[in-house]
Amino acid sequence: MIGKRYYKNGPLEVTGEFVKARSRSIQLSTLESVDFTRKLFFAALGLCGCMIVFGLAFGDLLYGHEIAALVALGAAGLFLGWNVATLTIYSKLTGQRGWSITGTARAMRDMRSAIETALEDRARRQKRAGKASMVSDEGEETDDSE
Structure with missing residues (x-):
């Protein structure tokens, strides 16, 4: 199951679970930060x-x-230097050693935006799931006290 697809452009893809780029992929849950530069x-x-x-x-x-x-x-x-950018993805597992993808500035900017949106959606889902479990836990406690 791929889940929700946030971005797809050739070998670059961002889904609700993974970030895939050419020959590498990383779980969205392990991402720490994303850096967009025009080195x-x-x-x-x-x-x-x-x-x-x-x-x-x-x-x-x-x-x-x-x-x-x-x-x-x-x-x-x-002109060429301005239109070529590098997207560096840092993982909680690798620390400071992130991996970089170089491509057109537009594609890298769109991919960064998709990764940020996917991370925000994931945080919202986890927060909602956490509140739901707290409500069910509170409901169970009130049932036990009766």
Whole structure:
């Protein structure tokens, strides 16, 4: 039984019980936290930003097509760096050693949102189940005291 499916995009899937990504899966009940980062963007910002600044700063020494190439490559690198993200999933079982999934920023953001929704639903179900058992326990106690 899969349970409720919160997200599905190719090999990435979030259900009411598991988070599955390519060759890995983890039980939702063992998740501790989820981290969404754009690590590649910061590297691209340094490298591609320098390409753009170099092309513009030394424009008087470069041909027009060289300036255009540096600026275009730098802008393309920044665009790609912004659109690639990493989703890191930390488990209660592994502690600080989480596992990461790299993909498009939109897919990773949607997957993080689905994981958070699944965790909230799970907490609500557990809270409801806990209240139901307390009510039945209280009902049994009042029956015993009569």
